[in-house]
Amino acid sequence: MLRIPCPFCGTRDHSEFSYGGDASVDYPALDAPAEAWLEAVFQRENIDGVQEETWQHLHGCRMWIIVERDTRTHEIHSVRPAHPGMAQTQSPERGPADRS
Amino acid sequence: MKAYSAWNVFLNGLSGQKGWTRAWRDPEPRAEYDVVIVGAGLHGLASAYYLAKNHGITNIAVLEKGWLGGGNGGRNTTIVRSNYMMPGNREFYEHSLKLWEELSHDLNYNVMFSQRAHVTLLHSPAARDGAARRYNTMRLTGSDGELWDLPTLKRHIPHLNYDADARFPIIGATVQPRAGTARHDAVAWGYARAADQRGVDIIQNCEVTGVDRCDGQVSGLQTNRGVIRAKKVGFAVAGNTSRLWRMAELGKLPIESHKLQAFVSEPLKPLLDQVVVFGVGGAHFYISQSDKGGMVFGGDLDWYKSYAQRGNLPLVQDVAECATSILPCLGRVRLLRHWSGVMDMSMDGSPFLCKTPLNNLYLNAGWNYGGFKASPASGWYFADLIANDRPDPVIANHTLERFAQGVNIDERGAGPDPKLHG
Numbered sequence: 001m002l003r004i005p006c007p008f009c010g011t012r013d014h015s016e017f018s019y020g021g022d023a024s025v026d027y028p029a030l031d032a033p034a035e036a037w038l039e040a041v042f043q044r045e046n047i048d049g050v051q052e053e054t055w056q057h058l059h060g061c062r063m064w065i066i067v068e069r070d071t072r073t074h075e076i077h078s079v080r081p082a083h084p085g086m087a088q089t090q091s092p093e094r095g096p097a098d099r100s
Numbered sequence: 101m102k103a104y105s106a107w108n109v110f111l112n113g114l115s116g117q118k119g120w121t122r123a124w125r126d127p128e129p130r131a132e133y134d135v136v137i138v139g140a141g142l143h144g145l146a147s148a149y150y151l152a153k154n155h156g157i158t159n160i161a162v163l164e165k166g167w168l169g170g171g172n173g174g175r176n177t178t179i180v181r182s183n184y185m186m187p188g189n190r191e192f193y194e195h196s197l198k199l200w201e202e203l204s205h206d207l208n209y210n211v212m213f214s215q216r217a218h219v220t221l222l223h224s225p226a227a228r229d230g231a232a233r234r235y236n237t238m239r240l241t242g243s244d245g246e247l248w249d250l251p252t253l254k255r256h257i258p259h260l261n262y263d264a265d266a267r268f269p270i271i272g273a274t275v276q277p278r279a280g281t282a283r284h285d286a287v288a289w290g291y292a293r294a295a296d297q298r299g300v301d302i303i304q305n306c307e308v309t310g311v312d313r314c315d316g317q318v319s320g321l322q323t324n325r326g327v328i329r330a331k332k333v334g335f336a337v338a339g340n341t342s343r344l345w346r347m348a349e350l351g352k353l354p355i356e357s358h359k360l361q362a363f364v365s366e367p368l369k370p371l372l373d374q375v376v377v378f379g380v381g382g383a384h385f386y387i388s389q390s391d392k393g394g395m396v397f398g399g400d401l402d403w404y405k406s407y408a409q410r411g412n413l414p415l416v417q418d419v420a421e422c423a424t425s426i427l428p429c430l431g432r433v434r435l436l437r438h439w440s441g442v443m444d445m446s447m448d449g450s451p452f453l454c455k456t457p458l459n460n461l462y463l464n465a466g467w468n469y470g471g472f473k474a475s476p477a478s479g480w481y482f483a484d485l486i487a488n489d490r491p492d493p494v495i496a497n498h499t500l501e502r503f504a505q506g507v508n509i510d511e512r513g514a515g516p517d518p519k520l521h522g
């Protein structure tokens with residue numbers, strides 16, 4: 001079992017998480033040329049070594065996180081929120097009006 | 101090299117079975133070949149065999165970093181079928197199945213191909229309609245397919261969980277009677293022996309560590325046993341394709357490497373005569389019984405990308421749950437072994453058998469979970485591609501360019517997420 005230190009919940013079994021994919025993929029602008037979209041949607045580096053990837057803590061806080069993991073050993077090097085600042089926007093102290 | 105036959109077994113019996121010679125040579129690599137194939141898995145070995153047999157090219161080396169058949173070729177759950185629906189795949193896999201039917205004779209090696217039928221369980225009328233469409237489509241190109249109602253299924257496999265209170269009650273099955281299983285190691289050994297007999301050098305413990313380029317061509321392969329040059333080069337390295345691609349400085353590929361596990365139980369007396377597949381509501385499970393009696397089964401990928409040939413525990417629980425939900429009689433059976441292989445998962449779940457940006461380099465990759473059944477046809481069409489430098493019409497769309505052209509071959513309709521293809 002991989003153990004992923006969720007920045008919001010602490011260290012949990014990876015079975016609580018759902019794997020997203022390659023975090024290095026940046027989607028281009030909607031009106032970008034087809035080649036740019038082809039590259040983002042279909043082409044992969046497929047790194048053998050340390051890569052950044054997205055996971056969602058599906059059975060926990062449901063936040064997306066970026067995990068730096070070695071695809072040869074499964075060792076996890078770092079974990080950080082995928083959407084920094086998102087946690088504050090969700091905090092109960094802020095009323096709906098604040099979010100508009 | 102002595103042919104394998106009942107007569108030769110009898111003759112050798114008179115001399116204590118001491119008259120057999122080794123099945124293939126262990127040659128030193130030469131400096132240059134007409135064709136070099138990287139990877140002595142099933143696809144690399146089959147390609148070398150058909151290059152020699154169908155095209156008369158025998159100055160060939162197959163380079164293998166470990167031992168032949170030590171990759172996915174010797175790690176799979178050995179299911180052979182041709183129930184594909186997409187144009188191109190349908191013809192390809194049916195051709196493969198036909199080659200399987202003659203393979204033991206062709207190779208003079210018993211690959212233990214057993215056409216025991218492939219039975220996919222159905223759990224809803226909608227699933228039955230979808231499956232009927234798929235099987236009717238298959239039949240248009242000559243594959244066999246049947247729909248079994250519940251009484252027929254019960255007659256053939258009486259001990260499935262037919263409980264009306266099952267979470268997913270079984271209502272019938274789609275069946276391909278000509279499908280089945282084969283002994284994976286025997287397929288690797290059979291192709292190796294037959295290729296070797298035709299003059300192919302199979303060079304084990306020979307890892308490709310670099311690809312030399314010159315004028316848009318591969319000029320040589322760096323290996324731990326020296327530089328090997330070739331007029332034509334084929335990559336058939338399954339889960340390691342991106343690594344070789346990077347060595348050739350070719351950039352990215354529509355492939356991700358994921359791991360898939362397989363499981364085998366302690367040996368049991370004959371229990372299951374077919375391959376049974378259970379897939380509904382997130383479950384994905386396939387099971388058959390080996391000739392030694394072990395229940396051989398598997399399920400989904402481990403879901404996260406990996407180059408480690410090492411599986412993880414959540415999947416063990418998943419497949420165990422699937423096993424006991426359709427075959428409750430397995431509840432107390434003990435697991436003997438489980439292992440994992442590195443899968444070359446492609447963006448649409450279909451393979452690549454194609455030319456590449458380098459003139460004399462050819463690619464055989466992207467087999468997902470399905471490359472065992474594909475081995476004979478993969479070798480057949482890859483050999484044809486290398487020998488004639490143009491694809492057969494059957495594999496005309498199995499290219500790297502298909503995504504740019506909008507001709508995705510997506511059997512499952514899962515979209516461009518490699519881990520979702522089966």
Ligand SMILES: Cc1cc2nc3c(=O)[nH]c(=O)nc-3n(C[C@H](O)[C@H](O)[C@H](O)COP(=O)(O)OP(=O)(O)OC[C@H]3O[C@@H](n4cnc5c(N)ncnc54)[C@H](O)[C@@H]3O)c2cc1C
Nearest residue numbers: 139141142143165171172173176177179308441471472473
């Ligand atoms: C657990 C599991 C279950 C499966 N079940 C099924 C099934 O039921 N039915 C089905 O049809 N398919 C199945 N498959 C898929 C099938 O096994 C593969 O698609 C197929 O074996 C891949 O082709 P191959 O045999 O040529 O690959 P491999 O046997 O992996 O061959 C590639 C070879 O290349 C070598 N290599 C890699 N890099 C280098 C290098 N740099 N230099 C030299 N050599 C190199 C490797 O060592 C390896 O031997 C399964 C796979 C797995 C892992």
Ligand SMILES: [Zn+2]
Nearest residue numbers: 006009057061
């Ligand atoms: Zn969390």
